[in-house]
Amino acid sequence: MGGDHAPDEIVKGAVLAVRERGLRVVLVGRRPEIARLLAQEGAAGAIPIAHAEDALAMHEGALASWRRPRSSVAVACKLIRQGEAAALVSAGSTGGVVATSTVRLRTQPGVLRPALAVALPTRPTPTVLLDAGANADAKPEMLVQFAHLGAAYANSAFGVAHPRVGMLTIGSEPGKGNRLARKTAELLAATSAQAPRLDFRGNVEGHDLLAGEVDVVVTDGFTGNVALKSVEGAVRFTLSSVTEALSSSTMAKAGALLQRGALRSLRGRFDSETYGGGVLLGLNGTVVIAHGASHAPAVERACQLAHDLTTGGIADQVRTRVQATARTTWLHRRGQAEEQAGRA
Amino acid sequence: MGGDHAPDEIVKGAVLAVRERGLRVVLVGRRPEIARLLAQEGAAGAIPIAHAEDALAMHEGALASWRRPRSSVAVACKLIRQGEAAALVSAGSTGGVVATSTVRLRTQPGVLRPALAVALPTRPTPTVLLDAGANADAKPEMLVQFAHLGAAYANSAFGVAHPRVGMLTIGSEPGKGNRLARKTAELLAATSAQAPRLDFRGNVEGHDLLAGEVDVVVTDGFTGNVALKSVEGAVRFTLSSVTEALSSSTMAKAGALLQRGALRSLRGRFDSETYGGGVLLGLNGTVVIAHGASHAPAVERACQLAHDLTTGGIADQVRTRVQATARTTWLHRRGQAEEQAGRA
Numbered sequence: 001m002g003g004d005h006a007p008d009e010i011v012k013g014a015v016l017a018v019r020e021r022g023l024r025v026v027l028v029g030r031r032p033e034i035a036r037l038l039a040q041e042g043a044a045g046a047i048p049i050a051h052a053e054d055a056l057a058m059h060e061g062a063l064a065s066w067r068r069p070r071s072s073v074a075v076a077c078k079l080i081r082q083g084e085a086a087a088l089v090s091a092g093s094t095g096g097v098v099a100t101s102t103v104r105l106r107t108q109p110g111v112l113r114p115a116l117a118v119a120l121p122t123r124p125t126p127t128v129l130l131d132a133g134a135n136a137d138a139k140p141e142m143l144v145q146f147a148h149l150g151a152a153y154a155n156s157a158f159g160v161a162h163p164r165v166g167m168l169t170i171g172s173e174p175g176k177g178n179r180l181a182r183k184t185a186e187l188l189a190a191t192s193a194q195a196p197r198l199d200f201r202g203n204v205e206g207h208d209l210l211a212g213e214v215d216v217v218v219t220d221g222f223t224g225n226v227a228l229k230s231v232e233g234a235v236r237f238t239l240s241s242v243t244e245a246l247s248s249s250t251m252a253k254a255g256a257l258l259q260r261g262a263l264r265s266l267r268g269r270f271d272s273e274t275y276g277g278g279v280l281l282g283l284n285g286t287v288v289i290a291h292g293a294s295h296a297p298a299v300e301r302a303c304q305l306a307h308d309l310t311t312g313g314i315a316d317q318v319r320t321r322v323q324a325t326a327r328t329t330w331l332h333r334r335g336q337a338e339e340q341a342g343r344a
Numbered sequence: 345m346g347g348d349h350a351p352d353e354i355v356k357g358a359v360l361a362v363r364e365r366g367l368r369v370v371l372v373g374r375r376p377e378i379a380r381l382l383a384q385e386g387a388a389g390a391i392p393i394a395h396a397e398d399a400l401a402m403h404e405g406a407l408a409s410w411r412r413p414r415s416s417v418a419v420a421c422k423l424i425r426q427g428e429a430a431a432l433v434s435a436g437s438t439g440g441v442v443a444t445s446t447v448r449l450r451t452q453p454g455v456l457r458p459a460l461a462v463a464l465p466t467r468p469t470p471t472v473l474l475d476a477g478a479n480a481d482a483k484p485e486m487l488v489q490f491a492h493l494g495a496a497y498a499n500s501a502f503g504v505a506h507p508r509v510g511m512l513t514i515g516s517e518p519g520k521g522n523r524l525a526r527k528t529a530e531l532l533a534a535t536s537a538q539a540p541r542l543d544f545r546g547n548v549e550g551h552d553l554l555a556g557e558v559d560v561v562v563t564d565g566f567t568g569n570v571a572l573k574s575v576e577g578a579v580r581f582t583l584s585s586v587t588e589a590l591s592s593s594t595m596a597k598a599g600a601l602l603q604r605g606a607l608r609s610l611r612g613r614f615d616s617e618t619y620g621g622g623v624l625l626g627l628n629g630t631v632v633i634a635h636g637a638s639h640a641p642a643v644e645r646a647c648q649l650a651h652d653l654t655t656g657g658i659a660d661q662v663r664t665r666v667q668a669t670a671r672t673t674w675l676h677r678r679g680q681a682e683e684q685a686g687r688a
Binding site: 061095133136137168169170171173176177178179181205206207208209210211219220221222223225226227228229230231232233234235236237238239241242245246248249252254255256257259261262263265266269270 | 439609
């Protein structure tokens with residue numbers, strides 16, 4: 001029921017996911033409305049419906065989780081808890097979905113905080129940026145876990161065997177950045193050699209986000225959200241400046257006519273990939289948050305991503321990685337404390 | 345002597361600034377080398393030279409200020425302290441120039457920290473983003489001052505009478521963001537009505553950076569640097585994706601030929617404006633840091649900017665604004681403390 005074009009486009013996307021990709025989907029929301037839309041698609045009875053009488057509004061943020069215990073997102077979480085579903089896909093408000101699913105699915109054992117991961121449109125495989133906004137204030141230990149959550153994502157969804165991890169900061173040399181970034185880099189460097197191995201490549205900067213030189217970029221939710229939206233805004237600004245330039249003279253206009261197809265497909269690629277939404281990692285159940293403006297094809301892709309993450313075994317990977325991380329981080333900290341005590 | 349194409353392009357740019365714009369310039373660096381380059385430009389003796397035997401290397405960061413007391417930047421600061429120059433222009437390493445000029449020029453009375461400001465290529469006037477990297481860890485009081493430094497910049501350099509100020513965070517509603525952003529927004533909202541008035545427009549997000557809806561965007565140096573480089577990287581990525589798309593088919597290629605001029609001028613606009621370098625605000629003397637890759641026209645523009653800021657009276661504006669800010673911020677804090685004491 002969430003999204004600017006819900007429930008129509010969500011139902012259409014679900015039908016595509018079932019028909020075109022053979023996925024198994026349950027639609028959650030107001031039964032009569034959904035049944036009518038399914039019938040319109042010639043799919044009456046083809047997709048099971050779980051009734052939810054309420055729905056989050058697009059402007060609702062974190063408090064929605066408490067205000068609306070019977071929202072479609074809350075009911076979908078219940079299906080996961082009961083083992084009737086493995087993943088949740090929503091195009092609802094990011095704040096509302098994050099809050100509701102965090103409260104109702106809880107974090108996997110050992111996970112300090114869930115992180116919102118977004119796939120940036122690099123080639124050949126996307127770069128996973130996390131946290132893109134779930135935690136505005138974070139601690140170094142959380143960011144170390146985010147590195148492992150992101151590695152599990154790159155592996156499950158995109159088949160990257162040994163994901164390269166970078167930490168977002170403001171200089172390429174070690175020791176650059178604010179307090180959080182400096183401590184995180186130190187902790188990542190110290191623990192990445194231990195099992196589960198992490199291919200930590202050190203610092204990356206804002207202009208590396210789309211360079212495709214790492215598979216995972218780790219940062220706190222404040223910086224990550226600002227960086228992601230800066231990228232989105234700059235892409236949009238550049239494309240509209242290009243369009244403007246291409247109609248600046250008769251010659252240029254004539255050229256633009258010849259390229260209409262190429263430019264349209266480029267715009268489509270950025271829309272669907274850059275603005276494709278995010279995945280909330282670290283909960284007991286996979287949560288994919290599609291962009292609010294999603295139409296049916298984006299919903300279909302979000303369902304495929306949820307399926308890929310689940311069959312790629314992201315939950316198991318996160319469990320293994322996080323348990324080991326907690327141990328090594330703790331050992332590293334204890335080692336430092338003992339060293340300091342020894343010196344004193 | 346600083347910059348990837350120094351000293352050749354720097355000298356050429358200085359000659360342009362003198363000949364084309366009638367500015368008064370002193371060149372600082374190794375005298376024999378500079379005199380030879382001036383002679384090549386047919387300008388022997390036309391521009392005074394201040395000898396500096398040393399120079400910062402492009403990879404040198406903050407420590408350069410201590411290591412190289414006779415660098416060209418250090419000598420240029422000395423000219424300012426002696427009242428022989430009003431502003432400094434360098435294409436040297438940002439870290440080195442920031443550190444050297446902060447140590448040698450000192451902050452204006454009442455200024456907590458200097459801030460690096462960058463002008464983003466919005467229309468009709470640029471948007472000033474600060475801090476773009478001088479202070480990785482900042483406090484709310486510093487950010488309130490940055491708002492006033494940025495307003496003084498927008499006014500002196502671009503003639504904006506009442507600059508609109510936004511604070512960079514991760515949501516448009518008040519109360520969104522990390523601890524620093526939330527406290528800063530509160531302080532800005534509470535003090536902006538007092539003299540010197542600040543037209544505080546509340547929160548802005550990453551995608552608003554190039555939207556031109558505010559004249560000044562305030563943030564800490566970590567977030568600002570990440571955001572700026574994210575924008576730069578995304579612009580570059582999009583332009584190269586456009587170029588790729590425009591040669592994807594014979595039709596598109598034919599179109600691109602007709603547009604060569606329009607696209608080249610667009611690329612030039614982004615290069616010179618987005619990557620144009622920054623201004624270090626709040627010191628006893630104006631410091632313009634041109635991009636390391638600057639050629640003569642960018643150096644010429646940087647000299648013009650230094651001139652505009654100085655004749656626009658930026659130093660006086662900063663002094664007036666900062667003195668008043670210190671008072672109102674302090675009053676606001678005391679008011680809060682008394683209120684809390686009253687409640688207890």
